[in-house]
Amino acid sequence: MIFAVLAVVPRNPMTNVLSLVVLFFAMAAIFAVLGMDFLAAIQVIVYSGAILVLFLFVIMLLNIRKVEAFGSGRGWQAFIGTLVTAGIGAMILVIAGLLFPEQGAVLPGVADTGTALPIGKALLSTHLFAFEFITLLLVAAIVGAVYLGRREER
Amino acid sequence: MWAEVAVVGVKLAFVLVVMLTTVPIMVWVERRGSALIQDRLGPNRVGPFGLLQPVIDVVKLLTKENIRPEGVHTFLYLLAPAIAIAISLSTFIAVPFARDSGLTVFGRPVDGFIVAPNLNIGVLYIFAIASLAVYSVVLAGWASNNKYSLYGGIRASAQAISYEMAMTIAVVGVLMSAGSLHLQQIVDAQTGTWLGALPRWNVFPQFLGAITFTVAVFAETNRLPFDLPEAEAELVAGYHTEYSSMGFAAFYMSEYLHMIVAASLITVLFFGGWNLPWIDIPFDGWAGALLSMGVFAVKVAFFMWFFVWVRWTLPRFRYDQLMALGWKVMIPLATLNFLWVGVGMALGYF
Amino acid sequence: MTPADVVPIPYTWVLALSAVLFAIGAVGVLLRRNAIAIFLSLEIMLNSANLAFAAFAYRFAAGHATAAAALDGQIFIFFVIAVAAAEAAVGLALFIALHRLKDSIDVDRANILRW
Numbered sequence: 001m002i003f004a005v006l007a008v009v010p011r012n013p014m015t016n017v018l019s020l021v022v023l024f025f026a027m028a029a030i031f032a033v034l035g036m037d038f039l040a041a042i043q044v045i046v047y048s049g050a051i052l053v054l055f056l057f058v059i060m061l062l063n064i065r066k067v068e069a070f071g072s073g074r075g076w077q078a079f080i081g082t083l084v085t086a087g088i089g090a091m092i093l094v095i096a097g098l099l100f101p102e103q104g105a106v107l108p109g110v111a112d113t114g115t116a117l118p119i120g121k122a123l124l125s126t127h128l129f130a131f132e133f134i135t136l137l138l139v140a141a142i143v144g145a146v147y148l149g150r151r152e153e154r
Numbered sequence: 155m156w157a158e159v160a161v162v163g164v165k166l167a168f169v170l171v172v173m174l175t176t177v178p179i180m181v182w183v184e185r186r187g188s189a190l191i192q193d194r195l196g197p198n199r200v201g202p203f204g205l206l207q208p209v210i211d212v213v214k215l216l217t218k219e220n221i222r223p224e225g226v227h228t229f230l231y232l233l234a235p236a237i238a239i240a241i242s243l244s245t246f247i248a249v250p251f252a253r254d255s256g257l258t259v260f261g262r263p264v265d266g267f268i269v270a271p272n273l274n275i276g277v278l279y280i281f282a283i284a285s286l287a288v289y290s291v292v293l294a295g296w297a298s299n300n301k302y303s304l305y306g307g308i309r310a311s312a313q314a315i316s317y318e319m320a321m322t323i324a325v326v327g328v329l330m331s332a333g334s335l336h337l338q339q340i341v342d343a344q345t346g347t348w349l350g351a352l353p354r355w356n357v358f359p360q361f362l363g364a365i366t367f368t369v370a371v372f373a374e375t376n377r378l379p380f381d382l383p384e385a386e387a388e389l390v391a392g393y394h395t396e397y398s399s400m401g402f403a404a405f406y407m408s409e410y411l412h413m414i415v416a417a418s419l420i421t422v423l424f425f426g427g428w429n430l431p432w433i434d435i436p437f438d439g440w441a442g443a444l445l446s447m448g449v450f451a452v453k454v455a456f457f458m459w460f461f462v463w464v465r466w467t468l469p470r471f472r473y474d475q476l477m478a479l480g481w482k483v484m485i486p487l488a489t490l491n492f493l494w495v496g497v498g499m500a501l502g503y504f
Numbered sequence: 505m506t507p508a509d510v511v512p513i514p515y516t517w518v519l520a521l522s523a524v525l526f527a528i529g530a531v532g533v534l535l536r537r538n539a540i541a542i543f544l545s546l547e548i549m550l551n552s553a554n555l556a557f558a559a560f561a562y563r564f565a566a567g568h569a570t571a572a573a574a575l576d577g578q579i580f581i582f583f584v585i586a587v588a589a590a591e592a593a594v595g596l597a598l599f600i601a602l603h604r605l606k607d608s609i610d611v612d613r614a615n616i617l618r619w
Contacts, residue, residue, distance in 0.1 A: 016544050018230075021289070027551055028282075029512050032516065033564045039581055041278040043554075049285025051547070051592045053315060056292055059540060060308065062603050067569045085534065089527030127579050134586050148597035154562035 017055050024048045157399070169246050177410045178208035184462050191466045215406075218399035223298065230297035235404030238290035242411035245283045248276040249418050250338040252428055253446040272405065276337040280419065281322060286373065287316045287412070291376075309473055313373055313380060316477060320484035321370035327363040327495035328356050328423050341427030355426040359498065363491035364424040366484055371420065373480065375412040378463055380476055417457035418450075425453055518559035525552035539599050543592070550588045554581045 024047040099154040164290060182197075182205060188194030196255040197204035236344065288311045295307015320459050357364040373380040392462035421427060511563055532545025561577025 016541060019545065020544055023548070024551065027555060030555065031558055032520075034518070036558060036561070036581075038273045038278070039558070039578055041275050041282045042582065042585060044282040045278070045285050046589055047547075047551070049282065049288070050315065051589055052595055053288055053292070053311065053442075053597055054572055055540065055544070056296075056593060057308070057597060059310075060292075060304070062294060062600070074586065075459075085527050085530040088530070089523050092523040092526065109553055130579075130583060138586065138590050141593050145593040145597040148601050 012125075017059065018054055021048050021052050024052070159307075165261050166247075171415060173243065173246060173411060176414055178212070178405055180410045180413065180458060180462075181208040181211065183459065184465075187459065188466045191463065198328055212403070215399055215403040220400060221398045227297040230293045231401075233295035234290045234297060235401045235408070237293070238287065238408035239404055239411065241283055241287045241290065242408045242415060245280050245415045246353070246399060246418075248279050248337055249415075249422060250341055250427060251450055252443040272330055275335045277325060277340075277423075278417075279337045281318070281325075285315075285318060287374075290408070308377060313376075313476060313480070315372070316480040317370040317373035317380075317484065320366055320480060320488050321374060323485065323488035323492060324363045324367040326422060326488075327360045327491045330492075330495050330499060331356065332358070337422055337427075341422055341429065344426040345429050355424065355429070357424040360424070360491055360495055362487055362494065364420075366488045366491060367424065370484060370488075371416040372461070373476070375416050376409065377413065377465055381465075413458060413461055414454070417454045417461065420457050421450065421453040427453075434438045516559075517560065518562070519556060520557040522552045522559065525549075539602065542594055543599075547588065547592070550584060554584055555580050557584070 023044060028043040028048075030042040031037075031043060175311075185207065186196040186204060197207040200210050291310040291314070292307050292500040295303045295310070297304070298304075328340060332340040334340065334343075344356060428450040430449055521609065529545045529548035529552060532548065536542050550611050557577050557580055561581075568607075
């Protein structure tokens with residue numbers, strides 16, 4: 001949580017990205033504790049290891065040294081915005097608490113379902129369509145990114 | 155519960171000691187080995203055959219003045235070498251050193267001296283941690299207030315992420331034939347022989363994957379012929395130009411540590427880990443464990459020598475050649491290997 | 505993690521963390537002008553959604569019709585990560601294009617796009 005705030009508030013973009021790296025690593029740890037090993041590893045590889053490296057590259061490419069202060073230039077928008085968001089967050093908490101009143105630890109049947117084998121089986125059987133579609137999406141994203149990033153030949 | 159902690163502590167201590175003593179040995183091997191290949195004498199003044207040379211090197215590095223250039227972003231500058239070493243040491247917790255011989259320490263089983271035996275996603279964990287190694291290079295390049303360092307850092311990280319893909323796809327073939335991500339099970343799947351003649355190591359059916367993986371791992375560890383990021387003649391010293399004494403020592407050490415991990419990975423994934431070539435290890439208990447550990451050590455030593463050998467034999471790739479090789483050659487080859495293994499398994503051969 | 509090692513965890517804590525992270529991310533998206541920072545906050549929001557999925561997958565893993573259905577939560581997280589990666593790639597390419605055009609990534613300055 002601390003790292004999330006660190007990712008949003010400070011002005012140096014490096015600080016933002018690096019605290020996000022730590023945040024994602026911490027989330028991977030949470031996944032692992034919940035028994036989802038495969039997802040934890042995937043989270044680190046994809047998010048920390050690839051997406052954030054991409055962010056770092058862009059920051060270094062565009063040489064963004066300092067960004068503007070948090071909330072400057074927004075004035076009253078900032079105040080209302082913070083109120084509304086805090087309200088939404090609180091609402092989510094309240095609803096979740098009401099819907100699922102058991103506070104205590106519920107032992108899951110997670111046992112061996114977090115490893116690669118069951119997930120792989122499920123991906124290629126029940127969710128086959130979504131899996132193939134994601135492949136298409138990723139190819140489209142690659143093509144789009146390459147096209148958008150190209151230099152115009154003058 | 156304390157028994158568990160004690161067992162993990164013993165294994166961790168073992169792994170750390172082994173890795174940290176191998177680094178000075180590697181330094182010596184590199185210098186004498188390069189001398190041998192280049193037809194000259196290496197360091198031979200300090201101790202018999204120059205064996206104390208690494209010790210003197212460490213002393214020299216420690217007593218050098220710790221310069222920190224002006225304009226450097228302090229936190230990142232100090233963080234980068236720390237990340238480098240932390241990551242290279244962390245990858246080792248999933249590697250199996252010995253056979254699971256039913257040994258117990260403090261009443262708990264020691265499964266082949268893997269520090270984290272319950273890590274079902276062994277290989278994926280190693281790749282996850284290795285993908286974080288990019289950060290140490292990038293941050294070092296950025297934090298030093300120096301455009302050559304920045305170039306070196308960006309090139310190194312671009313190289314690392316390109317070859318990461320080839321590396322991962324090359325390993326998928328092994329994963330398919332072993333049916334598990336757990337490294338000890340991958341090694342177990344390589345015991346025995348085919349038709350009594352050829353050991354069941356993964357390199358034989360999947361030579362394409364083995365070659366691709368080896369090349370990719372050379373690129374990942376920034377070793378020649380892919381060492382443009384730290385090329386001595388091109389970019390001063392690349393991303394660690396601005397580091398002196400301890401910082402430089404940290405990067406130097408982390409490079410050798412990465413090399414050791416890479417050599418261990420090649421052994422475990424493709425060359426049968428701790429299996430003897432034609433004979434199954436018949437002993438159980440301490441004898442079996444030590445014998446298999448010895449076999450593992452010999453194989454890893456061979457690959458580390460191979461790393462040194464290649465470094466002083468081949469010229470360096472130019473950066474665009476390097477990237478072209480990674481994307482246009484390595485990835486298709488790795489995919490070809492993947493198809494080859496898939497077809498082979500479907501037809502019942504592997 | 506073997507079954508014996510998994511200590512049961514109150515999943516409501518994880519849900520609470522997810523809500524807080526979402527709020528922080530949303531505040532970041534609304535209140536920052538720098539395009540990169542907005543994107544980072546967006547990623548935080550996506551991750552908080554993932555965390556909520558994980559919490560529920562953990563909680564409801566036991567009572568399912570088939571064994572495969574118990575994995576639905578985790579599969580969804582997997583897809584969300586993939587989609588976030590695709591979107592990050594395209595978004596960053598857009599930023600680079602915007603920067604080339606305007607020489608600034610302040611989104612307040614990108615309000616008249618053609619001239």
